[in-house]
Amino acid sequence: MKxxxxxxxxxxxxxxxxxxxxxxxxxxxxxxxxxxPLSIPMAGAVDEDAPCCGPKPAPPSRPYEKSGYRIVHFVxxxxxxxxxxxxxxxxxxxxxxxxxxxxxRIGISRDRYKVAPGLYCVGSPDNESxxxxxxxxxxxxxxxRKELAGLDAWILVLDTRGVNVWCAAGKRTFSxxxxxxxxxxxxxxxxxxxxxxILPQLGAPGVSSHKVKKGCGFKVIWGPIKARDIKAFxxxxxxxxxxxxxxxxxxxxxxxLIPVELSLVVKPSLAILLAVFLLSGISPDIFSLSAAWFRGxxxxxxxxxxxxxxxxxxxVFLPWLPSRRFYIKGIQTGVTAGIILLLVLGQNxxxxxxxxxxLLAVSVSSYAAMNFTGATPYxxxxxxxxxxxxxxxxQLLAVVVAVITWVAAPFVS
Amino acid sequence: xxDFRYLENVTTLVLDEDKxxxxxxxxxxxxxxxxxxxxxxxxxxxxxxxMECGACAANCPVEAISVxxxxxxxxxxxxxxxxxxxAVIECC
Numbered sequence: 001m002k003x004x005x006x007x008x009x010x011x012x013x014x015x016x017x018x019x020x021x022x023x024x025x026x027x028x029x030x031x032x033x034x035x036x037p038l039s040i041p042m043a044g045a046v047d048e049d050a051p052c053c054g055p056k057p058a059p060p061s062r063p064y065e066k067s068g069y070r071i072v073h074f075v076x077x078x079x080x081x082x083x084x085x086x087x088x089x090x091x092x093x094x095x096x097x098x099x100x101x102x103x104x105r106i107g108i109s110r111d112r113y114k115v116a117p118g119l120y121c122v123g124s125p126d127n128e129s130x131x132x133x134x135x136x137x138x139x140x141x142x143x144x145r146k147e148l149a150g151l152d153a154w155i156l157v158l159d160t161r162g163v164n165v166w167c168a169a170g171k172r173t174f175s176x177x178x179x180x181x182x183x184x185x186x187x188x189x190x191x192x193x194x195x196x197x198i199l200p201q202l203g204a205p206g207v208s209s210h211k212v213k214k215g216c217g218f219k220v221i222w223g224p225i226k227a228r229d230i231k232a233f234x235x236x237x238x239x240x241x242x243x244x245x246x247x248x249x250x251x252x253x254x255x256x257l258i259p260v261e262l263s264l265v266v267k268p269s270l271a272i273l274l275a276v277f278l279l280s281g282i283s284p285d286i287f288s289l290s291a292a293w294f295r296g297x298x299x300x301x302x303x304x305x306x307x308x309x310x311x312x313x314x315x316v317f318l319p320w321l322p323s324r325r326f327y328i329k330g331i332q333t334g335v336t337a338g339i340i341l342l343l344v345l346g347q348n349x350x351x352x353x354x355x356x357x358x359l360l361a362v363s364v365s366s367y368a369a370m371n372f373t374g375a376t377p378y379x380x381x382x383x384x385x386x387x388x389x390x391x392x393x394x395q396l397l398a399v400v401v402a403v404i405t406w407v408a409a410p411f412v413s
Numbered sequence: 414x415x416d417f418r419y420l421e422n423v424t425t426l427v428l429d430e431d432k433x434x435x436x437x438x439x440x441x442x443x444x445x446x447x448x449x450x451x452x453x454x455x456x457x458x459x460x461x462x463x464m465e466c467g468a469c470a471a472n473c474p475v476e477a478i479s480v481x482x483x484x485x486x487x488x489x490x491x492x493x494x495x496x497x498x499x500a501v502i503e504c505c
Contacts, residue, residue, distance in 0.1 A: 170466070170484055204442035204468030205482060222441050240441065247444040249417055319416045367487075374486025376417070378445065380465040381483030383420035385490050392491075 310368025330369025
């Protein structure tokens with residue numbers, strides 16, 4: 001077996017010969033040996049004249065397939081290196097990736113949407129290629145790799161438990177310790193001759209660059225916030241321009257967050273709606289099924305409009321709603337939604353009931369809007385806590401008054 | 414991000430300029446341009462833009478910056494109120 005010099009790991013196993021010999025190609029080190037045993041003929045050599053029944057057989061298994069493992073669809077092939085076969089990944093997204101993104105964005109299996117941590121590569125990296133570090137949330141991984149077309153780079157994926165870089169840094173799974181652990185685990189020092197790691201800037205809350213240097217000898221270079229700036233960053237001598245370091249929160253970035261926010265309230269909403277229908281049925285005749293249904297529908301409409309006003313309208317119109325406090329933004333949209341509902345319902349409900357529905361819509365909207373602080377990239381925990389001390393008493397009072405008047409209304413009229 | 418301003422005078426961010434060695438990392442890691450490093454030390458130029466993420470404090474090699482980092486998320490804060498400061502808090 002030829003000794004591998006760490007110069008160029010460019011290899012393409014699918015084309016490798018089956019003689020068990022490496023081929024020397026100038027500076028390039030090509031596969032040392034086939035992964036297939038010598039004695040077994042190529043599975044691809046199907047005798048075309050053999051009797052045929054049923055559909056055509058599947059293509060032959062590729063040399064790097066391993067029993068018990070499944071090769072994920074974004075892996076193009078494997079590159080042989082001194083520390084083992086490293087998957088080379090595609091930079092284009094396929095239908096599977098887009099479908100996965102949509103599911104994660106609406107909150108389906110979002111907490112399990114992850115890739116295996118470890119080392120990957122794009123292009124034909126060598127020992128001088130940059131090492132980009134990211135989280136193992138599939139959306140983070142996809143948004144990085146789709147920006148790497150034409151680049152030769154190593155990608156070190158941390159085990160952030162399927163959470164994106166920014167949130168994982170906050171939860172301390174994108175951390176100093178995890179960077180050091182993965183660098184050692186993949187034996188990065190044998191892969192590259194330099195000692196630099198490029199980390200996304202939003203990982204900085206969890207990673208102390210000086211401690212990483214101390215822990216594994218690699219220097220952290222803070223890369224841009226967005227993967228789409230990586231090429232410009234690399235061209236710029238690995239320095240970020242001010243614009244690459246600043247967060248944005250555009251209308252598009254806000255809208256994609258809405259479905260997950262809504263998916264989080266589905267469960268509590270079912271319980272709340274059940275309570276609304278039950279409370280609506282309480283009547284002078286103990287319980288009225290028709291009241292439970294018809295009054296319940298009005299109550300449910302007020303509740304759902306409140307959710308819409310707080311969790312949809314507030315995020316969309318965030319910069320244009322007066323007041324910096326989210327609970328007040330929610331009150332503004334909740335009042336608007338409540339008034340629209342009352343205009344629709346018109347004379348069908350009593351005055352007491354209309355006040356109740358308005359209060360319900362407002363409190364729900366205010367609470368939902370306040371919850372959106374957790375999804376924004378600019379609200380400080382101290383600020384959120386401060387506004388919650390004001391907002392929650394207001395919301396609670398409104399709900400309590402709403403429930404009392406809603407139950408009392410049939411008895412008054 | 415200049416379009417989005419949150420509450421003023423709430424951040425727990427403190428910079429000890431005596432300790433600062435002017436390495437510039439705080440300016441590099443801050444996603445809200447809170448710091449400016451020039452001749453030769455860091456200074457806070459936009460305190461109210463701070464969202465207390467803690468990136469600057471984590472990356473200051475001489476511990477000149479302190480901030481109480483946390484999650485600006487309502488359900489997290491409610492859990493902390495209800496269960497107490499040191500309780501194990503479910504992810505929000």
